[in-house]
Amino acid sequence: MKPLRSFVMAGLLAAAVGGMATTGNAGPTVGDCQECHGDKTIEMTMPDGTVRSLFVDGKAYRSSIHGKAECTACHVDAKAPHGKLSPVSCGRCHPDAAKSYAQSTHGIVHAKGNQDVPGCEDCHGKHDILKAQDPKARTFRLNIVGVCLECHEDRVIEEKYDLPDQKVMAAYREGVHGMASKKSGLLGSAVCSDCHGNHMILPGDQPRSATHRQHIPSLCGKCHSGILEKYERSVHGKGMRAGIAESPVCTDCHGEHTITKISDPASSVYVKNVPRTCSACHDKEAIATRYALPKKRFSSYMDSFHGIALEYGMTKAANCASCHGFHDILPASDPASPVNKANLPATCGKCHPNAGENFAKGMIHVEVSPEKAMGVFAVRVFYTIFIGTLVTLFVLHVAMDLLGRRRRGKAKAGKTEE
Amino acid sequence: MREETRGPVYVERMSVLFRVQHMLLMISLLVLAATGFALMYHENWLAAAVVRLEGGMLYRGIIHRSAAVFLMAQLVYHAFYMLFSREGKRELREVWLTRRDFDDFLQAMRFNLGMGNEYPRFGRYGYKEKFQYWGATTGVFLISVTGIILWAETFSMRFLPKFVLDLTLIIHGYQGLLIFVVLLFWHLYIVHLHPSVFPMNRAWLTGKVEVEWLRQEHPAEYEKLKGEGVI
Numbered sequence: 001m002k003p004l005r006s007f008v009m010a011g012l013l014a015a016a017v018g019g020m021a022t023t024g025n026a027g028p029t030v031g032d033c034q035e036c037h038g039d040k041t042i043e044m045t046m047p048d049g050t051v052r053s054l055f056v057d058g059k060a061y062r063s064s065i066h067g068k069a070e071c072t073a074c075h076v077d078a079k080a081p082h083g084k085l086s087p088v089s090c091g092r093c094h095p096d097a098a099k100s101y102a103q104s105t106h107g108i109v110h111a112k113g114n115q116d117v118p119g120c121e122d123c124h125g126k127h128d129i130l131k132a133q134d135p136k137a138r139t140f141r142l143n144i145v146g147v148c149l150e151c152h153e154d155r156v157i158e159e160k161y162d163l164p165d166q167k168v169m170a171a172y173r174e175g176v177h178g179m180a181s182k183k184s185g186l187l188g189s190a191v192c193s194d195c196h197g198n199h200m201i202l203p204g205d206q207p208r209s210a211t212h213r214q215h216i217p218s219l220c221g222k223c224h225s226g227i228l229e230k231y232e233r234s235v236h237g238k239g240m241r242a243g244i245a246e247s248p249v250c251t252d253c254h255g256e257h258t259i260t261k262i263s264d265p266a267s268s269v270y271v272k273n274v275p276r277t278c279s280a281c282h283d284k285e286a287i288a289t290r291y292a293l294p295k296k297r298f299s300s301y302m303d304s305f306h307g308i309a310l311e312y313g314m315t316k317a318a319n320c321a322s323c324h325g326f327h328d329i330l331p332a333s334d335p336a337s338p339v340n341k342a343n344l345p346a347t348c349g350k351c352h353p354n355a356g357e358n359f360a361k362g363m364i365h366v367e368v369s370p371e372k373a374m375g376v377f378a379v380r381v382f383y384t385i386f387i388g389t390l391v392t393l394f395v396l397h398v399a400m401d402l403l404g405r406r407r408r409g410k411a412k413a414g415k416t417e418e
Numbered sequence: 419m420r421e422e423t424r425g426p427v428y429v430e431r432m433s434v435l436f437r438v439q440h441m442l443l444m445i446s447l448l449v450l451a452a453t454g455f456a457l458m459y460h461e462n463w464l465a466a467a468v469v470r471l472e473g474g475m476l477y478r479g480i481i482h483r484s485a486a487v488f489l490m491a492q493l494v495y496h497a498f499y500m501l502f503s504r505e506g507k508r509e510l511r512e513v514w515l516t517r518r519d520f521d522d523f524l525q526a527m528r529f530n531l532g533m534g535n536e537y538p539r540f541g542r543y544g545y546k547e548k549f550q551y552w553g554a555t556t557g558v559f560l561i562s563v564t565g566i567i568l569w570a571e572t573f574s575m576r577f578l579p580k581f582v583l584d585l586t587l588i589i590h591g592y593q594g595l596l597i598f599v600v601l602l603f604w605h606l607y608i609v610h611l612h613p614s615v616f617p618m619n620r621a622w623l624t625g626k627v628e629v630e631w632l633r634q635e636h637p638a639e640y641e642k643l644k645g646e647g648v649i
Contacts, residue, residue, distance in 0.1 A: 302461075305587075308457060308460045308475070309475045311460070312460070312466075312469055312474055312475035312478075313474055313475065314474075314475045314476060352571070352572060352575055353572065354572050354573065354575045354576040355575045356575070356576065358576075358577070358578075358579055359575045359576075359578070359579055359580055360579075360580065361579035361580060361581060362579050362580035362581030362582075362584065363580070363581065363584075364580065366584050373581070373584065375581060375584070375585050376581075376584050376585060376588050379585060379588045379589055379592065380588060380592070383589075383592035383593075383595070383596065384592075386596070387592070387595060387596055387599055390596075390599065390600070391599060391603060394603045394604060394607070395603075398607050398611075400527065400530040400531065401526070401530055401612075402613070403530055404526070404529050404530030404531075404537065405613060407529070407530075407532070408529075408537055
């Protein structure tokens with residue numbers, strides 16, 4: 001790469017020096033080009049009948065990042081007057097970007113001659129390219145979303161290429177990341193390119209993609225590094241590291257474009273939604289069997305007072321994360337886990353100050369079966385039989401009593417007749 | 419025959435005080451059942467509707483506990499009244515379970531099955547009424563004890579392991595169901611559907627029953643009142 005870059009630089013220098021030495025009979029200057037292209041009315045009819053303006057805003061060009069160069073730096077074969085010019089190759093000066101781009105989904109499709117996918121100019125602009133740090137640049141952090149959405153919110157393009165639909169994009173705009181950049185202009189908030197990359201964008205199912213599952217924790221960790229550190233220690237993080245694809249990464253719990261504040265009732269990790277989010281995996285028979293996880297965690301929780309209260313909107317009732325933790329979640333067998341037997345008094349004690357060692361005896365998730373909770377099971381069976389028997393006896397008694405009454409009535413009727 | 423031409427004659431069976439107690443008991447039990455079963459059968463759509471009607475889980479609990487305090491106050495008041503007031507002492511003697519009630523029950527069964535010729539001659543309260551009274555009283559007592567343990571859960575946790583509280587919770591719920599079933603079925607039968615009172619024994623509202631009804635259903639009481647000159 002280095003030799004290539006120096007070769008190009010040398011070539012450019014040579015061209016510039018050559019140009020200076022032979023002013024007049026070599027390539028045209030910006031001023032020369034502007035004589036025609038500075039005219040706002042200059043246009044050309046294309047073979048397909050569309051009219052294309054050939055006007056170039058000289059002032060915008062002069063203030064662009066390339067403004068000090070002559071037009072011929074990019075339009076290498078431009079003379080005055082000239083016919084159709086060869087296409088501009090940005091890669092002549094930006095070989096790294098060109099190489100990354102060529103490997104991306106955009107680049108691969110573009111190379112096939114497809115004009116729907118963006119080339120350099122669609123994102124960066126043409127004559128008016130500004131440094132990405134300039135708030136007016138198309139590629140300035142706060143402007144990137146708008147640039148990507150020019151195509152990714154276009155229904156025709158979405159349908160033609162089977163892309164995520166507008167709902168996904170709208171979810172980002174309304175999500176915590178989209179709102180932070182839109183409402184507060186927060187530069188630290190994630191925009192499209194922070195997760196998806198810029199030149200080297202690939203679909204998430206490809207292993208080299210920045211948004212592939214295995215890269216997600218480190219990707220989110222670029223900004224949320226403290227949380228990444230906790231996650232790495234957790235059973236989920238360790239599982240992910242060990243290559244277990246079913247071990248959850250950030251997006252499995254938090255969502256992707258839909259990520260909202262934890263206090264937002266629409267968030268998948270909002271207190272009320274936590275049990276269902278965890279159960280997406282933990283209530284799956286196959287996963288529970290494969291990793292020898294305890295079963296019926298969801299139903300036993302939802303039948304407990306915590307579950308019922310949460311379901312009916314008492315958000316201070318304990319949800320999964322209240323006891324198990326979340327980013328640094330560990331199996332109960334780990335002495336550091338808040339749900340390890342030894343730590344239960346302290347964990348329950350967060351809400352129930354009197355819950356001591358004595359209290360922690362017994363199951364928390366009461367699964368009513370003879371093996372798991374004999375007492376509760378027995379009481380339930382006893383009452384069911386007792387109440388059932390009682391009702392049966394009632395009915396029998398009522399039937400007999402009515403029968404007997406008829407006899408009594410007859411006896412009485414007989415008496416009065418006597 | 420002459421009595422009938424004069425229209426039914428009534429005699430008091432429930433004093434005002436007992437009617438008030440009955441009314442309050444009924445209200446608090448209904449409130450407790452509605453709020454309690456909504457929690458016990460929380461996954462049921464009707465339960466969900468009831469909880470919303472009651473203003474959510476928090477208010478459901480507050481209503482349930484308020485009604486429970488009210489019920490327990492009634493229980494204490496009733497106990498004192500039955501033990502120490504003149505009317506209460508008399509009623510307690512009448513409703514006290516004796517060997518005779520069991521014999522009456524067997525005799526009634528025999529009669530109903532056609533194995534005996536004599537239907538028992540009940541006093542003021544027959545075995546049906548006594549079963550109702552003592553069943554409900556012990557039920558309410560048991561449900562009160564478990565209810566207090568659960569209510570004072572922060573206090574209970576100091577002494578009771580979680581599995582004991584789990585048991586308490588399940589006993590409380592099923593005990594409620596038991597009381598509800600007994601009241602629903604038994605009460606429905608003896609004071610509503612029984613042919614002698616259908617559609618309803620109105621004593622809980624008016625306090626009075628027909629003398630003729632008393633003579634047929636509680637002959638011993640009828641004769642006693644007659645002997646005392648009340649009727």
